[in-house]
Amino acid sequence: MKKLLTVLLFSASSLAFAHNCPNEMKTIDAKLSSxxxxxxxxxxxxxExxxxxxxxxxxxxxxxxxxxxQEAKKLLGI
Structure with a gap:
């Protein structure tokens, strides 16, 4: 049961990362223009x-x- 829970939590966190990457890119793009x-x-x-x-x-x-x-955002001061 613990293994199943661990796998589910890992999968959920991976999906969260997957869906957040585009948001991070949009944030960087918006800051780049200004x-x-x-x-x-x-x-x-x-x-780069x-x-x-x-x-x-x-x-x-x-x-x-x-x-x-995250490193790109840091350099931009976000």
Missing amino acids: ASGVSAENMSKVK LRAEGEKLHKEGKHAESMKSL
């Missing part, structure tokens, strides 16, 4: 991390995607 005070170097890194996050999301690697997207 970002000021972000260096060109950081802006380039943000775009955002693209990597989308690629990982499409591959089903949601935890890695979220990590990349």
Whole structure:
């Protein structure tokens, strides 16, 4: 019974990550269009991390995607 519960909780958390990746990408995209005070170097890194996050999301690697997207948000000051 504990194994079943663990599997269900893990599945639910994976789905939550899967559905949150697009929201994180939208947040980054919105900030990119109005970002000021972000260096060109950081802006380039943000775009790379955002693209990597989308690629990982499409591959089903949601935890890695979220990590990349969170780093992009951090650089943007979100």
